[in-house]
Amino acid sequence: MSEQSKMDVTLTVNGNTRTVSVEPRHLLADVLRHEFNLSGVHIGCAHGACGCCTVHLDGTPRLSCLTFAVQCDGRDIKTVESLGGIDATHILQQAFKSEHGLQCGYCTPGFLMTLAPYVSKQIELGEMPEEADIREAMSGNICRCTGYHGIVAAVKKAISSQLTERA
Ligand code: FES
Ligand code: FES
Numbered sequence: 001m002s003e004q005s006k007m008d009v010t011l012t013v014n015g016n017t018r019t020v021s022v023e024p025r026h027l028l029a030d031v032l033r034h035e036f037n038l039s040g041v042h043i044g045c046a047h048g049a050c051g052c053c054t055v056h057l058d059g060t061p062r063l064s065c066l067t068f069a070v071q072c073d074g075r076d077i078k079t080v081e082s083l084g085g086i087d088a089t090h091i092l093q094q095a096f097k098s099e100h101g102l103q104c105g106y107c108t109p110g111f112l113m114t115l116a117p118y119v120s121k122q123i124e125l126g127e128m129p130e131e132a133d134i135r136e137a138m139s140g141n142i143c144r145c146t147g148y149h150g151i152v153a154a155v156k157k158a159i160s161s162q163l164t165e166r167a
Helices: 028-034 091-098 108-125 131-137 149-166
Strands: 007-013 016-022 054-057 060-063 076-078
Touching: 028 054, 054 108, 060 108, 091 108, 091 149, 108 131, 108 149, 131 149
Parallel strands: 007 076
Antiparallel strands: 007 016, 054 060, 054 076
């Protein structure tokens, strides 16, 4: 494709604003991985079935394999790299570690980005959700390793740690 058919898009990714030149067919997932070097954006199925590629678009979880980068011009994107580093891990990352919410870890960025807003909402409401509600919240994400039990336990642990702190 010629340079002429490329388009400039300005994305704010994890707080940094940058303009990149992309083809209209380029997926947000690929642009984040290859232009922004954010390898935490994992691609599993590439057709919207597994949830591995979930990022936040203007604060809402979104499948980056079903989103064209040109649709995101001027918008705010957060990837799993924004959640926390080694020295400042997010409560959900801590709970995934303590409750064995991961094995190979391939699905983990997607689960974290799907569940972090859910956990925040429950903490704000001051309520521990029913297990069925947690499973519904993560029903768009597939994990081939854990059997989901550890992931559900991690969500409960992240919420309960904050509710206990407040009590
Ligand atoms: S890679 Fe996007 S949903 Fe599977
Ligand atoms: S931990 Fe391996 S796919 Fe979920």
